[in-house]
Amino acid sequence: MPKKREKKTAKGRLDKFYWLAKEQGFRSRAAFKLVQLNKKFNFLENARCCIDLCAAPGGWLQVASKHMPPNSLIVGVDLVPIKPIPRCITFAEDINSFKCRDELRTTLKDWKADIVLHDGAPNVGTAWVQDAYTQSELVLQSLKLAVEFLAPGGHFVTKVFRSKDYNNLMWVFNQLFRRVEATKPPSSRNVSAEIFVVCQDFKAPRRIDPKFLDPQHVFKDLEPLKEAAGEGTSGGIDPAMKGTSALNAHANVFEPEKKRRKRDGYEEGNYTQFKAITAQDFVRGPDAVSMLGTYNQITFKTPEDKALLDHHESNEDIRVNCEDLKVLGRKDFRNLMKWRLAMREHLGIETPKAAQPVQETVETEELEPMDSDEEMDAELERLTEEEQRKLRKERRRRNEARAKKVLKMQLQMTTPMDIGMEQGDAALQGGSEDFFDLGNGPQGKPKAKPQLDVEDDEESDGGESTTISNNEDDEDGEELDSDEERERRLRRLEGDMDGMYEEYRNHLSDRDAKFRAKEERRKNKDLEEWGGIQENKGDDDGEDSDAASSVGGYDVVQSRKGRIDVDDSDSDFSDDDEQEEPAADKARRAAAKGKLRAVERSAAKRSRAEEDDDLDESSLVTTLESKKAAEARQSKEAAIWFDNPLFKGMPGLDGADVDDDEDEEEQEDDSEVDQDEEDEDEDEEPSDEEEDAASDFEVVPREKDDDDSEWHVTDLDVDAEKQRFIDEHGLTTAEAVTLAQQLVNRERTKSDLINAGFSKQNFTDKSDLPDWFLDDEGKHWKANIPITKEAMAALRARQKALDARPIKKVAEAKARKKYKAAQRMAKAQKKAEDVLANEDGEMTQRDKAKSITKLLQKGGSKAKRKETQLVVAKGPNRGLKGRPKGVKGRFKMVDGRMKKELRAQKRIDKRDGKKRSSGHGGRTKGKPRVPNGYGGGGGR
Numbered sequence: 001m002p003k004k005r006e007k008k009t010a011k012g013r014l015d016k017f018y019w020l021a022k023e024q025g026f027r028s029r030a031a032f033k034l035v036q037l038n039k040k041f042n043f044l045e046n047a048r049c050c051i052d053l054c055a056a057p058g059g060w061l062q063v064a065s066k067h068m069p070p071n072s073l074i075v076g077v078d079l080v081p082i083k084p085i086p087r088c089i090t091f092a093e094d095i096n097s098f099k100c101r102d103e104l105r106t107t108l109k110d111w112k113a114d115i116v117l118h119d120g121a122p123n124v125g126t127a128w129v130q131d132a133y134t135q136s137e138l139v140l141q142s143l144k145l146a147v148e149f150l151a152p153g154g155h156f157v158t159k160v161f162r163s164k165d166y167n168n169l170m171w172v173f174n175q176l177f178r179r180v181e182a183t184k185p186p187s188s189r190n191v192s193a194e195i196f197v198v199c200q201d202f203k204a205p206r207r208i209d210p211k212f213l214d215p216q217h218v219f220k221d222l223e224p225l226k227e228a229a230g231e232g233t234s235g236g237i238d239p240a241m242k243g244t245s246a247l248n249a250h251a252n253v254f255e256p257e258k259k260r261r262k263r264d265g266y267e268e269g270n271y272t273q274f275k276a277i278t279a280q281d282f283v284r285g286p287d288a289v290s291m292l293g294t295y296n297q298i299t300f301k302t303p304e305d306k307a308l309l310d311h312h313e314s315n316e317d318i319r320v321n322c323e324d325l326k327v328l329g330r331k332d333f334r335n336l337m338k339w340r341l342a343m344r345e346h347l348g349i350e351t352p353k354a355a356q357p358v359q360e361t362v363e364t365e366e367l368e369p370m371d372s373d374e375e376m377d378a379e380l381e382r383l384t385e386e387e388q389r390k391l392r393k394e395r396r397r398r399n400e401a402r403a404k405k406v407l408k409m410q411l412q413m414t415t416p417m418d419i420g421m422e423q424g425d426a427a428l429q430g431g432s433e434d435f436f437d438l439g440n441g442p443q444g445k446p447k448a449k450p451q452l453d454v455e456d457d458e459e460s461d462g463g464e465s466t467t468i469s470n471n472e473d474d475e476d477g478e479e480l481d482s483d484e485e486r487e488r489r490l491r492r493l494e495g496d497m498d499g500m501y502e503e504y505r506n507h508l509s510d511r512d513a514k515f516r517a518k519e520e521r522r523k524n525k526d527l528e529e530w531g532g533i534q535e536n537k538g539d540d541d542g543e544d545s546d547a548a549s550s551v552g553g554y555d556v557v558q559s560r561k562g563r564i565d566v567d568d569s570d571s572d573f574s575d576d577d578e579q580e581e582p583a584a585d586k587a588r589r590a591a592a593k594g595k596l597r598a599v600e601r602s603a604a605k606r607s608r609a610e611e612d613d614d615l616d617e618s619s620l621v622t623t624l625e626s627k628k629a630a631e632a633r634q635s636k637e638a639a640i641w642f643d644n645p646l647f648k649g650m651p652g653l654d655g656a657d658v659d660d661d662e663d664e665e666e667q668e669d670d671s672e673v674d675q676d677e678e679d680e681d682e683d684e685e686p687s688d689e690e691e692d693a694a695s696d697f698e699v700v701p702r703e704k705d706d707d708d709s710e711w712h713v714t715d716l717d718v719d720a721e722k723q724r725f726i727d728e729h730g731l732t733t734a735e736a737v738t739l740a741q742q743l744v745n746r747e748r749t750k751s752d753l754i755n756a757g758f759s760k761q762n763f764t765d766k767s768d769l770p771d772w773f774l775d776d777e778g779k780h781w782k783a784n785i786p787i788t789k790e791a792m793a794a795l796r797a798r799q800k801a802l803d804a805r806p807i808k809k810v811a812e813a814k815a816r817k818k819y820k821a822a823q824r825m826a827k828a829q830k831k832a833e834d835v836l837a838n839e840d841g842e843m844t845q846r847d848k849a850k851s852i853t854k855l856l857q858k859g860g861s862k863a864k865r866k867e868t869q870l871v872v873a874k875g876p877n878r879g880l881k882g883r884p885k886g887v888k889g890r891f892k893m894v895d896g897r898m899k900k901e902l903r904a905q906k907r908i909d910k911r912d913g914k915k916r917s918s919g920h921g922g923r924t925k926g927k928p929r930v931p932n933g934y935g936g937g938g939g940r
């Protein structure tokens, strides 16, 4: 059944960019065009002021506001009003009107735009040719506004229809901008004749001839295409080929594998894509390459054409090839050219000897009739060269940008973080070349890293590289010669970056006490495992503690690790050693590598002037100690290290004294290590081999099996420790609870967990990453382990239960109360027993039972405090000494105010729902609130 053709309804036009725009909250799918253009040319990131002409509904404005730095000025104008967009100023106006210009002036005040965008399209629907012309006029109008508002060096991005005016517009752009490039972003539909022209680096001439911006002149006076196409020249190119760039046509033949878009627009009068040429025309025509690149088919319809097929050179291959030129490869084209030559000879047509440049067009393209293999090769070479030149230019542009950033950083205008972020963004957006990309370039050559050039330039011309050079001749300048050189430059640049990062940190630590404290904490954490050695070393050496702390075990071992590492990098590290080195030690060494690198790089920076490529050990790790002293110290450290009971009984180590107390201490320390830090510690224990490498001891390498068992034991301990922690505290994180619940409910199995362990994060080797990157990543990267609602609910419930528990003081009071009650009961029981044992005979059994019940009742309850009666000292009681009349028991003389206050307090407590803890109530629990002056009026 034939496949149903997709309807050309509006729905049929809803492609992935439409849905993407919807998903990402862009107002139009056009937004992606700007995203992709910016990805390629990177013009938004550094722009401070942007004008978007024909901006409705605002997709481009959204992109600009997203990519431009905060506090940038973004102005959008369109015929139709634009719904407000954060950070953007918009107004409705026709861009052809003076009002629009005035409005822009008012909005921008004295600002100049870094970028002017134009994605305007007239209301299409009339004749295509008319639409195209209106579009071209709109483009010219937007250019007019651009030249008025653009800052020197600014960019202008515009949409152009591929029509006959295209070349004229390009010519004008080229007069006003230093770099002009036409491109069609992937999000622009292929069926659409639109193309985007990115004009970079505005020349900002002091005076612009108004003719440049006048449609009358631009579209009528300049007709380079006509000339290029051969009108008025002796070339006499077929009218069917008008509008097809000769360069493009040639490229179709020389690089047929490259799919070219039709950028030159449709030629006048020919609105079909399919074009055929007769065999006779092909053979007799002047520019075979252009013809092959332009036409789809060579036909053999007329008798003259058919006669050519009778020639012995016209084999089946040629016939088939002529049927569809668009599917041919280079070899097929070559064969067709050969066949054409044979036919020309057969027809007695003279082959032109040398190629005559047809006409210098504004684009300085040359059309050369190519009739021989050599010429074809020459053309191929030319194209390749052109491609390379383009690449170099692009590289240079990036280098310059990079150099600017580096300079800014040096001037403390930005932080390394900014650069990282920008680069990260660029990478996310799929920028044309990644900062860290060392992959191969198109010609199979490794891509030169832009920053390498930068840094080289910087050095050679003392920072002049920050000025942007647009001279195309420059691009043939320096190139990266060899991998070795590239590697060296890369190292140097990294060294610079690290040095700068170090400076930045110093700067921060000078300024920020918090940062200092953090650094200290981090350092202490690192030092933890070596604290023991440091102490011992201090003791053994008899050095004072200050000295020991300044040159601690950590530093020493780090530098030693460094030395091993350097040895390794210089491949002096013997193969044997490497083989003996267990995997864990390798990992440790790798971790140490990262730290060492910083030292290495700053040292590299210092010795930048030296062109010597070798990483000299002494230049990387410098020590103030003499070699002998260092060796002696290292021996002592090693001795202490091998004091560990683990090494007991090892041949060759028996001589080492073992101090049991110290061992115990070390073990205790170990057991106190935080649960969280256990894994790290396990990783960072120093290896025998490392220590061995620097000590005088000769250690017999451990058997592999022993090794394993040892690590297993450690693993068990870690697990036991973790289990103990969990038993004691329960699962403390939502992730852990989620996991536990999933395991219990069999939603996850053990193998799931093992499989999950094979993630890219777990196997990423970070040893080669620079410090600034690792620091930043440590700050911002968080593993995203999913948690469930149930887990959160369980944790919350537990926390609630914890919160509901009484505070310590209350718990103690309660316990005290209980204890006192028990004491009272014990006392009462004792008394009851005495009563029972009473043999007096005065007490009847009944009396005894009565008094025992009374005693036990009393013992069970707290003795009630006798109520103190408050007696107001007024009337006859005023000034009374002794017991007032009619009052029995304890009493207290008070004045009327106190009684009132107590009543008021009772009322307040009742209202607040407070319980009165004593008969008198009051703010202080257990004590009646006695107004001032009544504390001492004691009862009698």
Ligand SMILES: C[S@@+](CC[C@H](N)C(=O)[O-])C[C@H]1O[C@@H](n2cnc3c(N)ncnc32)[C@H](O)[C@@H]1O
Pocket (backbone or CB within 6 Å): 027, 028, 030, 031, 053, 054, 055, 056, 057, 058, 059, 060, 061, 077, 078, 079, 080, 093, 094, 095, 096, 119, 120, 121, 122, 123, 138
């Ligand atoms: C393709 S849309 C622009 C889409 C826009 N870039 C976006 O991302 O949302 C073309 C716009 O050009 C506008 N336009 C056409 N002629 C104009 C003129 N003379 N003045 C101002 N705007 C114009 C139209 O109103 C239309 O909104």
